[in-house]
Ligand SMILES: NC(=O)C1=CN([C@@H]2O[C@H](COP(=O)(O)OP(=O)(O)OC[C@H]3O[C@@H](n4cnc5c(N)ncnc54)[C@H](OP(=O)(O)O)[C@@H]3O)[C@@H](O)[C@H]2O)C=CC1
């Protein structure tokens with residue numbers, strides 16, 4: 436029986452992935468900061484048949500290497516070393532670069548980029564010793580194309596593509612697969628908060644792809660991971676952006692410049 440560690444497993448996409456893998460018979464540890472949200476997620480997941488004994492939770496902050504290291508050790512002492520890491524923990528703080536306090540930019544990079552690096556670092560020695568494993572990193576469609584109002588978020592999510600590519604090359608010889616997914620807007624608690632403050636320039640781009648349900652995103656991520664896919668895309672438009680991101684960017688840039696010249700806001 437595999438042991439899957441899901442960072443960000445107490446909410447949204449991480450929670451949906453945890454539910455799917457529990458229902459398929461894996462052992463799952465949820466890793467997130469807030470104990471109350473972890474308990475609420477455990478309550479929901481315990482309803483799944485036979486999930487009770489295969490489910491655990493640890494409170495840790497992925498942005499803090501020592502904290503996530505301790506969390507991973509605690510998880511291993513319960514269910515053994517993790518065979519699979521799903522790195523879904525992430526945050527978004529929309530805001531135009533020139534308006535945004537540097538702390539918010541830095542926090543997004545700390546959680547979304549360093550948080551993934553810290554999580555991988557914590558599980559990798561055991562995976563190498565076991566001679567195999569799977570790592571699924573959750574980036575975003577915003578990791579493929581620059582979006583106004585998302586500079587810190589895009590920077591962190593683009594960077595994950597480089598991290599994943601390097602890691603994949605390093606770990607392939609050890610039987611460890613590294614997949615990275617680029618989901619569209621997905622209906623989750625984070626998305627609900629984000630929509631209240633999303634700048635219109637951003638909605639002009641992001642609004643072109645309809646939001647997905649978390650369960651559907653989870654299914655595509657898990658399928659991609661199990662097939663050992665390098666990159667996991669969602670729908671025709673975002674797959675196109677995945678292959679031809681710079682072209683799409685150039686087109687959006689020209690469009691934004693045109694609407695700005697006409698003195699209009701883009702939406
Ligand atoms: N929803 C969307 O539209 C999209 C989301 N994504 C990405 O998917 C991932 C999940 O997003 P979503 O499900 O919407 O978000 P949610 O806010 O619903 O869930 C985020 C999860 O991450 C945890 N988390 C946040 N910060 C930390 C931290 N420092 N350490 C440990 N855990 C943390 C949260 O728990 P707690 O706060 O208690 O720590 C929670 O469990 C993110 O990486 C996001 O960028 C990608 C594309 C689209």
Ligand SMILES: CCCCCCCCCCCCCCCC(=O)[C@@H](N)CO
Nearest residue numbers: 527575576577619620640641643672675
């Ligand atoms: C022919 C090609 C045309 C393609 C048009 C595509 C436009 C780009 C859409 C980018 C969507 C990014 C969603 C990110 C969501 C996210 O990560 C946040 N919700 C975080 O919470």
